Amino acid sequence: MTMNAAGGRRRPPTIHDVAREAGVSRGTVSRVLNGGHYVSPAAQEAVNAAIRRTGYVVNRHARSLITGRSDSIGFLLTEPQERFFEDPNFNVLLRGCTQALAAHDIPLLLMLAGTEDERRRITRYITAGHVDGVLLVSSHSGDPVAEQLRGAGVPLVACGKPIGLGSKVSYVAADDRDGARDMVRHLLSLGRRRVGMVTGPLDTPGGVERLAGYKEVLAEAGLDFDERLVVSGDYSRASGEAGAERLLAQAADVDAVFVASDLMAQGVLAALQRAGRRVPEDVAVGGFDDSPAALASRPELTTIRQPWDRISAEMVRVLLAQIGGEDPAAVILPTELVKREST
Amino acid sequence: MTMNAAGGRRRPPTIHDVAREAGVSRGTVSRVLNGGHYVSPAAQEAVNAAIRRTGYVVNRHARSLITGRSDSIGFLLTEPQERFFEDPNFNVLLRGCTQALAAHDIPLLLMLAGTEDERRRITRYITAGHVDGVLLVSSHSGDPVAEQLRGAGVPLVACGKPIGLGSKVSYVAADDRDGARDMVRHLLSLGRRRVGMVTGPLDTPGGVERLAGYKEVLAEAGLDFDERLVVSGDYSRASGEAGAERLLAQAADVDAVFVASDLMAQGVLAALQRAGRRVPEDVAVGGFDDSPAALASRPELTTIRQPWDRISAEMVRVLLAQIGGEDPAAVILPTELVKREST
DNA sequence: CATGCTTCTGTGAGCGTTCACAGTAGAGAA
DNA sequence: TTCTCTACTGTGAACGCTCACAGAAGCATG
CATH class of the missing domain: 1.10.260.40 (lambda repressor-like DNA-binding domains)
Incomplete structure (x- = not known):
């Protein structure tokens, strides 16, 4: 029975x-x-x-009912879906975060806010207290969601420095400027003197910092800054391709390009190949991220490694600390130059 | 105060x-x-x-405590992390599922089981009743997790037909065989007569069906089956590249290739280019999935569209129905030929 | 007028935990 | 002995909700 x-x-x-x-x-x-x-x-x-x-x-529900904690955290991605489909960095980050959280037996709720409508729904969900904290990934500018959540007292850690520093928000980021310096020094050490750059979006700290590193190293090498050598993109492959075309048109004698993301670097590679330039013989190409895309490129991309595992681990650590009552914190992690075939 | x-x-x-x-x-x-x-x-x-x-x-916890439902569902991916990083189809599916669930105000718990250890942890978590049901994505063979969960009475819907049909498991899949037929007919209609194929893993129903469709159409066109024209892969880009090399070695006169995934097709494209074959002039290439990768390829890939939005919506619908007490169900969705530059 | 039916409303109990508090036992000090 | 302190244990009361049940009100039927 x-x-x-x-x-x-x-x-x-x-x-x-x-x-x-x-x-x-x-x-x-x-x-x-x-x-x-x-x-x-x-x-x-x-x-x-x-x-x-x-x-x-x-029974987690019974426990949560009395403790007031949900013992779950949200992973919030406020990017248009095309970016999510295109950029494997998100997957790497997602994997790292689930893994780090698993060690604490905390489930991860995936929140994809591609549209304004979804953003509202999700913000309501979060501020209702259904998660204890939020891991925020939003490379994009003018994102009010961080402010909103922080204002509502929701523990929050961003990946990369957020725009509005107003209300102190925790974040974990790689040392963008230093990474950029390493790459440009590397390109110069190859004997290249006409080093171009495809920047990231310049309304984000990350985009600005990488450009700043590029400028610094040029100056330190005694090279004049030539604005025809710099074009900007938005981290997407298509923008890299378009950027390289503009670059070739503006400065045909370019012999190296520092590209602010691996995805854009793939686009640059495609554009260079189409223009009949050999990589790395005619033009050396350096990326940024060490995304899975870097290894999938032909030739394989020389790039600046962002320590994704450490980034996600730190994001989780800082978030849990903040849930535990600690103050917001900023963590900057070192990058590493990874030499491959494209330089 | x-x-x-x-x-x-x-x-x-x-x-x-x-x-x-x-x-x-x-x-x-x-x-x-x-x-x-x-x-x-x-x-x-x-x-x-x-x-x-x-x-x-x-307060969802108070509600769950008494209803016994968690009002959350798990998205379980039992794939090695390299596959997760490489294949944007997972992202598309993830997006579709979160969206379909959002309409019911149900959060999605992301569960990535890359290792055996994680699989155990996650299985324990699920069977403990922490989620009401599971959306399972596991293209790979011999996956005991479906059986285990089904045996534990957990509502489950798989993406694609699972291997062990023993204990009836719900699934939603595209019509693989019909899609394959459409593609091969398309290649033949172009006048190609030496149509090769790079199959998916042949220990999965999807892989087998796509091969079957290929064979059927060859037979219907009165063409002999030539086993040198068929090589197998595992859906990864690298396996497509390796497959194309074998194909060229075995049957140098190949003038079209039906590739069982867009990712492999990217590899095939790379291998063909390296071998000096022009696409589509010398060799026409057809993919499968209509993954975001298809549009990112140069040339853009002709492919068989899997209706991802409908697939994820149906997965959610069937799962919720099953949670509501209905019997497991199988849903097969039609595919569509998308002509682009590679054929 | 009683009876039944339908539609609506309030109440008590209880879901499975944690937490605060009260209490017990034993050791050591006065 | 008596007291204090520490280490441990049990108990009742929540937490915020849903569910079953009892009942009220309105209306038609016998």
């Missing part, structure tokens, strides 16, 4: 069942579940055995 | 507050919240107004 026939779900054991099984009280079981302080080793052991025997799993 | 100073969160209104505000009982508010049956229009209106005034949002 059992209920656990295949297909039907038996009523799962509660903390009460475990307590009875272990011969202790609910309180003791709860204490074991939450760190085991002030519990005798004997009780500790008895409870653990009972948990194993009964197959007990905590 | 208010508590809602910036940064601090005020205790949110409960159903009780709304009831008092509206001059009705908790029960009535609850009924309005859950469909509004057996509620007078007057009460209905009063409650809605009170909800608006108080800014009430339901």
Whole structure:
């Protein structure tokens, strides 16, 4: 007369069942579940055995109801869907964050805000307290969502420095300027003297910093800044392709290009090939990100590695700390030059 | 003496507050919240107004505690992380599913099971009842996770026909065989007579079906099946590249290739270009999926469109139906030939 | 007038936890 | 002995919701 026939779900054991099984009280079981302080080793052991025997799993809803925490966090991506489809960096970040959160047994809620409407829905969801905190990925400018959430008191960590520094927002970013410097120095060390750049969006700190690094190194090498050598893009492959075309038109003697993202660098590669320039013989190309796309390119891209694993791990660490009551923090991680075939 | 100073969160209104505000009982508010049956229009209106005034949002944990439902579903991807990083189809699917779920106000929990260890952790999480159902994406073979979850009574919908049909599992798939037929007919209509194929993994129904469609059309055109014209891959770009090389070595006179995924087709394109074959002049190339990668290829890929939006919408629909008590179902969706530059 | 039906409403109980508090036992100090 | 302190344990009361049930009101039917 059992209920656990295949297909039907038996009523799962509660903390009460475990307590009875272990011969202790609910309180003791709860204490074991939450760190085991002030519990005798004997009780500790008895409870653990009972948990194993009964197959007990905590009911997160009951716990959340009383603690007020949801023990889940949201991963919010406020990018148009084309960017999400095109750029594997998001996947890398997503993977890193789920992994880092898994270590804390915290599930990740995926929130894709491609449209204004979705943004509103999601903001409402988050401010309603359905998640304890938010990992925000939004390379784009003028994104009011960070301000809104922060204003509502929602713990928040952004990937990359957000625009509005007004209300202090935590963020984790790679050292964009230093990475840019490394790449441009590398290009110069190859003997190139007409080094162009395809920048990222210049209304974002990341885009600005990478350009600043480029300028710095040119100056330090005693090279004049030539604005015909600089065109701007939006990190997308198409903008890289268009940028390279403009670059070739404005400065036909370009012999190296520093491109602010690997995706754009793929576009640059395509445009150069179409124009009959050999890479790296005629033009050396350096990317940024060390995205999976860098290895898929032909030739394989020399690039600046963003330490994605560390970035996601730090994002999670900082967010959890903030949920725990700590102040917002900014973390800057070092980059690394990865030499491949394109330079 | 208010508590809602910036940064601090005020205790949110409960159903009780709304009831008092509206001059009705908790029960009535609850009924309005859950469909509004057996509620007078007057009460209905009063409650809605009170909800608006108080800014009430339901506490999902309290609800879940009593209903036993979590009102959340898991998106489970059991693929090695390289596949997740490389293939934008996953992103498209992810986007479609979050969107379809958003309409029901159901959050999506992202579960990436790249390793055996993660698979175990996630399986435990799911069978513990922390989600109401699972959207499973696992093109790969011998995946025991579907069986395990189904055996545990977890509502499940797979993307693509799963291997083990034993315990009936719901799935939504495109009509692989028909899509393959369309593509091969298209290639033949171009006058090509030495049509090769790079198959998908032949331990998956999708891989087998696409090959079957290819064979069928050759037979129907009175062409002999030449096994030197067929090589197999695993849907990855690298395997497409390697496959094309083998194909060229085995059958140098190949004048068209049907490739079982757009990603592999990108690899094929690269290999053909390297071998000095022009596409489509010397060799026509047809892909499968209509992945975002198809448009990013040079030349742009002719391909078979999988109706991703409908696929994800159907996955969600079937899953919710199953959670609601309906029987598992299989849905096959039609594909469409999309002609672009590569043929 | 009683009876039944339908439509609507309020109330108490309880979902499975955690938390605060009260209490017990044992050790050591006065 | 008595007291204090520490280490541990049990208990009742929430948390905010839904559900079952009891009942009220209105209306038609016998």
